[in-house]
Amino acid sequence: MDSPQYRPLYSQVYEALVRRIADGEWQPGQALPSEQALAMQLGVSQGTVRKALDALALDKVIDRRQGKGTYVAELTQERSLFRFFRLTRPDGQRAVPTSGDESIKRRHARSSEAKALELPEGVDVFEIIRTRFVDERPVAIERIILPEAYFPGLDQHSPLPNALYALYQREYRINIVSANEKLRADVARRDDVKRLSVELGAPLLQVERVALAVDGRRVEWRLSRCDTSTLSYDVTFT
Amino acid sequence: MDSPQYRPLYSQVYEALVRRIADGEWQPGQALPSEQALAMQLGVSQGTVRKALDALALDKVIDRRQGKGTYVAELTQERSLFRFFRLTRPDGQRAVPTSGDESIKRRHARSSEAKALELPEGVDVFEIIRTRFVDERPVAIERIILPEAYFPGLDQHSPLPNALYALYQREYRINIVSANEKLRADVARRDDVKRLSVELGAPLLQVERVALAVDGRRVEWRLSRCDTSTLSYDVTFT
DNA sequence: GAGTGGTCTAGACCACGCA
DNA sequence: GCGTGGTCTAGACCACTCT
CATH class of the missing domain: 1.10.10.10 (Winged helix-like DNA-binding domain superfamily/Winged helix DNA-binding domain)
Structure with missing residues (x-):
């Protein structure tokens, strides 16, 4: 009833x-x-x-x-980046990033990560950490958590492609269709200073994202810390 | 052809x-x-x-x-705020703000404002400045620019209602259907410290919004500076 | 010209809200 | 039981792309 x-x-x-x-x-x-x-x-x-x-x-x-x-649909670099990488030049042109300084390792999920991805505590995940560059300048640090069960052997694909979502689709048949993001302003800490060329205490935009597949599964948790001094983070609401 | x-x-x-x-x-x-x-x-x-x-x-x-x-559709307080006021509590509950410390004056548009609203230089606009509160705590400063031609006599409506978009619809038959926002992290300056209870140099989320009416006109330009230490700015992409 | 998606129509039946 | 929007069907014609 x-x-x-x-x-x-x-x-x-x-x-x-x-x-x-x-x-x-x-x-x-x-x-x-x-x-x-x-x-x-x-x-x-x-x-x-x-x-x-x-x-x-x-x-x-x-x-x-x-x-x-x-x-x-092809989640090619252009489409996927234009859709989910939102840093934009002052003239309104969407920036296309490259990656560097990348690492991937396998470990147990922390409880906050398991909760965000609706997984049991302590399951295996991959943790990717990388720096994103636009015009050769570092603009963001990304920490990405992926359930190992959804992406077996992901660490074999290193170096990872620039457009991860295209890899998810091509290799794992996982189609990202939406994402929930929580944005906050924060200040640069020591780890940030090392990877981004900013000073301690400089303002950073922190983006916490959960990406959802077409079947509704929570597939990826991602924390980005962005230097928005030259680029802005553009969104549209309807 | x-x-x-x-x-x-x-x-x-x-x-x-x-x-x-x-x-x-x-x-x-x-x-x-x-x-x-x-x-x-x-x-x-x-x-x-x-x-x-x-x-x-x-x-x-x-x-x-x-x-x-x-x-x-009624752009009542709940609907409009839930749709465009995006500050959210840690538990995921959308916050409902109140206003205070409000001022409205009529002046000529600055060139950046005219450009953002696609208006001729120097036309008359209203400038609203107000502080937004959630749970009695100041969380954001808003500066809002509205073309006088679209909103004749707006300054007669003071004090302005909490949900401006409901006023636009009710009094001026202007229906806001979408908004483009540019987000940046910044640090608190003297003006911010006065209105928000934050320290000089504290991180703030700056949101620059252009709101579009159902007929495509750019109707409002708005700059918000938000304290995201207790609330996050939540967005969803599809 | 052939084949595709896009629009438009007319009519049938279903699920829902209400008196 | 009635009226509403929601679904489903079948068929016609239009606009676009390619050969």
């Missing part, structure tokens, strides 16, 4: 397609079958397939191009 | 409805006619009206309630 027990057809189609994309049936950049073909295959009307595809496009899992077809 | 010259019907319906809502034909909180009635009235199919209404609901201009009807 309290749990709905009712799921619209288009939402079931949505999930079925997500699963097949995640399973690699269609690779990023490849075209899906046409709406008509999918409708026949799934035994629903073309309008229902359309509604599911529209929702997938909203979640940026697919790209739709009129006259051409429907394509599995 | 290059400008499209083609506008989908549903998007024309969207604009017609926005205009009628802005003109006050239906007041916030009131119900619109049913989909069928609107379809008859406008001479389009019910499905086309639905598509326009769905888009309006996405832009939060209206509320749809199954079994009841479609209502003009």
Whole structure:
């Protein structure tokens, strides 16, 4: 009497397609079958397939191009960075970062990390620490926590690519679709001074992010400390 | 050969409805006619009206309630603050602020303000300065610039309500639907110390916002300087 | 011209809120 | 039980892309 027990057809189609994309049936950049073909295959009307595809496009899992077809979204460097790396030049141009000074190690999750990722205490995680550069200048330090269970053998991929989310998608079929961030102002401490060329006590923007996969799992916890003296952190609300 | 010259019907319906809502034909909180009635009235199919209404609901201009009807959204204190005031308690609860120490004056726009609002140089604007409190503690200073032409007589409404966007909607039929923000970390200066109970040099989160109305006009420029020692600034990306 | 996604229509039935 | 929005279908035509 309290749990709905009712799921619209288009939402079931949505999930079925997500699963097949995640399973690699269609690779990023490849075209899906046409709406008509999918409708026949799934035994629903073309309008229902359309509604599911529209929702997938909203979640940026697919790209739709009129006259051409429907394509599995590529989380290429540009798309993924433009979407989640938000440091922006004064003229409004989104900056594209490079990485350096990178380390990855495997350890047990601290309780705060386990809580943020909704994992049992003490499970194995990877911890990545790296410095981000824009125009050769260090602008941010990132500490990234990933459950080992979701990313087996991640430490074999070192050096890690610039765009981690493209790696998650390509190697682990994990599609990041949204992120919750908590922002705070803080001052530079000794560790910050070492990696960023700022003075002790300089203001830093601290961003604490939890990234969610298309299936709702909390996949990544990330703490960034950013020097916003030359770049700003741009967001849009609707 | 290059400008499209083609506008989908549903998007024309969207604009017609926005205009009628802005003109006050239906007041916030009131119900619109049913989909069928609107379809008859406008001479389009019910499905086309639905598509326009769905888009309006996405832009939060209206509320749809199954079994009841479609209502003009009320930008009440809760809704508007929950949407655009993003300071959040450690437990994830969105804070609801109060205002104090408020001043409003009319003056000419500075060139940076005119540029941010895409106005001619030197037009008249209102400048509001106020302190925001959460649980009786000062947490942010706001400086707000509004074009006088959009908000004639605004200084007559003092003291201003806690939720400005509700006032914009109620008194001026201006519906804020989105905002672009630039965030930076900064340190407290003398003016900040006076209004916020922080020390000189304490870290502050500076938020520079341009708010956009449903018709795309840039309606408000706002600079907030926030003490994030007890609250965090929460955002979600999709 | 053929094939794709995008728009538009008309009509049926379902879930919800309320009297 | 009635009226509302929500879902689903089937079919037509339009705009875009490529050959």
